[in-house]
Amino acid sequence: MRPVPASPPFEFCQYPPPEVGYKVTSCWDGTGGLRVLLIEDDVALGEAVRDHVAGGAHAVDWMKTIDTAASALSTTGYGLVLLDLRLPDGSGIALLKDIRARGITTPVIILTAHDQISDRIEGLNSGADDYLVKPFNLGELTARMLAVSRRYEGRPVSLVRIGDLEIDAAERRVSSAGEAIALSGREWAVLDTLSARPGAVVSKAQIEEALYAFGSEIESNTVEVYVSRLRRKLGRDQIATLRGVGYRLGRER
Amino acid sequence: MRPVPASPPFEFCQYPPPEVGYKVTSCWDGTGGLRVLLIEDDVALGEAVRDHVAGGAHAVDWMKTIDTAASALSTTGYGLVLLDLRLPDGSGIALLKDIRARGITTPVIILTAHDQISDRIEGLNSGADDYLVKPFNLGELTARMLAVSRRYEGRPVSLVRIGDLEIDAAERRVSSAGEAIALSGREWAVLDTLSARPGAVVSKAQIEEALYAFGSEIESNTVEVYVSRLRRKLGRDQIATLRGVGYRLGRER
DNA sequence: TGGCGACTTTCAGGCTGCTGTCAGGTTTCA
DNA sequence: TGAAACCTGACAGCAGCCTGAAAGTCGCCA
Numbered sequence: 001m002r003p004v005p006a007s008p009p010f011e012f013c014q015y016p017p018p019e020v021g022y023k024v025t026s027c028w029d030g031t032g033g034l035r036v037l038l039i040e041d042d043v044a045l046g047e048a049v050r051d052h053v054a055g056g057a058h059a060v061d062w063m064k065t066i067d068t069a070a071s072a073l074s075t076t077g078y079g080l081v082l083l084d085l086r087l088p089d090g091s092g093i094a095l096l097k098d099i100r101a102r103g104i105t106t107p108v109i110i111l112t113a114h115d116q117i118s119d120r121i122e123g124l125n126s127g128a129d130d131y132l133v134k135p136f137n138l139g140e141l142t143a144r145m146l147a148v149s150r151r152y153e154g155r156p157v158s159l160v161r162i163g164d165l166e167i168d169a170a171e172r173r174v175s176s177a178g179e180a181i182a183l184s185g186r187e188w189a190v191l192d193t194l195s196a197r198p199g200a201v202v203s204k205a206q207i208e209e210a211l212y213a214f215g216s217e218i219e220s221n222t223v224e225v226y227v228s229r230l231r232r233k234l235g236r237d238q239i240a241t242l243r244g245v246g247y248r249l250g251r252e253r
Numbered sequence: 254m255r256p257v258p259a260s261p262p263f264e265f266c267q268y269p270p271p272e273v274g275y276k277v278t279s280c281w282d283g284t285g286g287l288r289v290l291l292i293e294d295d296v297a298l299g300e301a302v303r304d305h306v307a308g309g310a311h312a313v314d315w316m317k318t319i320d321t322a323a324s325a326l327s328t329t330g331y332g333l334v335l336l337d338l339r340l341p342d343g344s345g346i347a348l349l350k351d352i353r354a355r356g357i358t359t360p361v362i363i364l365t366a367h368d369q370i371s372d373r374i375e376g377l378n379s380g381a382d383d384y385l386v387k388p389f390n391l392g393e394l395t396a397r398m399l400a401v402s403r404r405y406e407g408r409p410v411s412l413v414r415i416g417d418l419e420i421d422a423a424e425r426r427v428s429s430a431g432e433a434i435a436l437s438g439r440e441w442a443v444l445d446t447l448s449a450r451p452g453a454v455v456s457k458a459q460i461e462e463a464l465y466a467f468g469s470e471i472e473s474n475t476v477e478v479y480v481s482r483l484r485r486k487l488g489r490d491q492i493a494t495l496r497g498v499g500y501r502l503g504r505e506r
Numbered sequence: 507t508g509g510c511g512a513c514t515t516t517c518a519g520g521c522t523g524c525t526g527t528c529a530g531g532t533t534t535c536a
Numbered sequence: 537t538g539a540a541a542c543c544t545g546a547c548a549g550c551a552g553c554c555t556g557a558a559a560g561t562c563g564c565c566a
Contacts, residue, residue, distance in 0.1 A: 101414035105450075107404070117390045124396035127412075129404055130383065131397075137370045143377035144384075151360075151382065151404045172454045172498065184524055185497045220527050221542080228544055243534065243541065437513055473516050474553080481555055496524070496552065507566100514561070521554075532543070 034058045034079040034149055039069040039095075040111065041087050045134065049082065049111070052138040053145070066090035073099050078106050080149050082141075085112040085123065093126050100127035107148045111136070160195045162250045165238055167195045176234050183233065186211060190226045194239065194249045203246035287311045287332040287402055292322040292348075293364065294340050298387070302335065302364070305391040306398070319343035326352050331359050333402050335394075338365040338376065346379050353380035360401040364389070413448045415503045418491050420448045427487070434486050439464060443479045447492065447502045456499035 036053055040046040041064045054060045061078075063069045066089045073081070073095075085092035096108055109130040110123045120131050129148045132141060160167040164177040169192060174181045183191065193210040194202055204223045211222070227247060231239055240248045289306055293299040294317045307313045314331075316322045319342045326334070326348075338345035349361060362383040363376045373384050382401045385394060413420045417430040422445060427434045436444065446463040447455050457476045464475070480500060484492055493501045 097414075100412075117393055120390075120393050121396040124393075124400045129400055137373075140370055140373050140377075143374040147377045147382055148404070151401075171452060172495065173452070182493075186525070222526060224542060225526080225544075228542095232544090241542070439514065475515065477553060478515080478555075481553090484554095494553070496522095509566090510564085512562085512564100514559105516559080517557090519555095522552090524551085525549090527547090529546095530544095532541100534539100534541075536537100536539090 034145065036060045036145070037069065037072060037078045037081045037106075038062045039066075039081065039087070039092070040064065040084040042084065045111075048138065049141070053082075053142065056142050058145075064088075066092070066095050070095055070098070073104060073106070080145055081106055081108045082145075083108055083110050083128070085110055085114055085119070093122065096123075096126045096128060107151070109141075109144060109148060111141075160198050162195070162198055163238070165234060165249070167191065169195070174234070176238065181233050183230075186226055187230055187233070190223070191230055191234075191249075194247060198249060201242055201246045201248045206246070287398065289313045289333045289335060289398070290322065290325060290331045291315045291335045292319075292340070292345070293317065293335070293337040295337065298337075298364075301391065302394070306335075306395065311398075317341075319345075319348050323348060323351070326357060326359070327355075332405070333398055334359055334361045335398075336361050336363050336381070338363060338367055338372075346375065349376075349379045349381060358405075360405045362394075362397060362401060364394075413451045413502075415448075415451060416491070418487060418502070420444060422448065429487050429491070436483075436486065439479055440483055440486070443476070444483055444487075447500060451502060454495055454499045454501045459499070 036058050038046060038050055038053070038060050040049065040062065046062055046064070050060045050062050061072065063072060064087075066087050069083075072078075083092050083096060092110065092112075096110075099106075099108075107129045108127065109132060110128045111132050111134060112119070112123070113134045114120075114123075115133045120133075123131050129151075130144050132144065160169070166173075166175045168174075172188065174183060174188075174191065189211055190207055193207050196202075207223045207226075211226075227239055227241075231237075237251045238249065240250065242248060289311050291299060291303055291306070291313050293302065293315065299315055299317070303313045303315050314325065316325060317340075319340050322336075325331075336345050336349065345363065345365075349363075352359075352361075360382045361380065362385060363381045364385050364387065365372070365376070366387045367373075367376075368386045373386075376384050382405075383397050385397065413422070419426075419428045421427075425441065427436060427441075427444065442464055443460055446460050460476045460479075464479075480492055480494075484490075490504045491502065493503060495501060
């Protein structure tokens, strides 16, 4: 995997999640390629696909079991999934149905030796975007990957990961260690402000500006109160205080 | 407020363009099927495809020349195009490149006898979404049509499962814990809107847009009422309220 | 054509939980 | 050690939401 730059620009997606906050705005690898998850247990085929796809300047994570693939996908950071149907520890179709049912919309192309028409139809109806039968031509695979992913492009994604905290601004979702957390309007506004520039310190004044219309007179310690409420929900040390300066998302190092 | 007629169902698209007051969410034929443009000069194959696709409750316009197809496409009212590459009066690839250059994004599936890998790659790279080589299975064609069109609509799956709730948009069916649930037209419209992008927050305004003619004045809390009724039928916590923001399918924590 | 039932819309009153404020406590730093 | 900065539990007020009821609308059928 390519090294992760230590500073912005943020517009790429990280997997596995980085320690410090990165803003994820799309499922590209930061250099113009797609970030691809390859789920395949056949070593020879997996190597061929990985080398070809990566050679086309895409970033490929290769996983060989349902189990690891499922946990990787739960973090929704991929632009495309290449899925072998027959895996040693379970069915690819079950995995596909499961991730679709969980609302994960990442495009999926099935790569398989199953060549019955009924298999193809089942695969596509289970939520796959395309279906390629082995043996296939690697050039065609790339063309189909691009065909599928250009449909997926342009969807609004804005995901920020900081430690085990995941903030999806587009979907207005927060989770801590995989657990969804419900926030009120003001709580969300504060968190949203803090996550707008991950890693940066945000002053109380900036948060107040985000919370209230310009010119509003706020005389109390509202920001402190909401930070306190957020900490209670997200975990005490997910928001660091910089005395006299402001707040920052993430644990102090 | 001017209601949309209760039947046929709401999730349709009108072609030619509807009168003011009808919601156009996609290029459906008004009865739940896709509006399909078939561009094919082979009479036997064309008839087979038309009959099969139309038999699957889709509306099919069949054109046999580049010329008529191009003018039909310029009005962009189709949900899907099935394109034969070799036509008597020109190249399907040229037509495809032309409509893409004109910004028409309607999904295109190429149906062709050209089975060289290079042909497939050229077709996909020219803007096609899928590529089926003759002879093909008509069931697979339908599955691919649905896969492509649901992606086009930003609706990655027609079947959504959230917890023990199962919503099949294509079949217009809902079940909770395996038990079928009957919904009225408006109830379905609200649920359909909520399930179009599983996991996303849907504002009251968006739901109202789905229910009522454009420009209608909002005078009451109709959306709240239907959410309340849906909850009574589906289960209290199947729809989460995000105060001041909207609603979302699924339980909130 | 009229009656019927299912569906839709509106309304009002009640309820929930969000919000801003404050006070008293804790932490940090000079 | 004192002052400043920050934290947090509690609470009243209220906006936003929920829901039962009733009136209105529509399609169906005899």
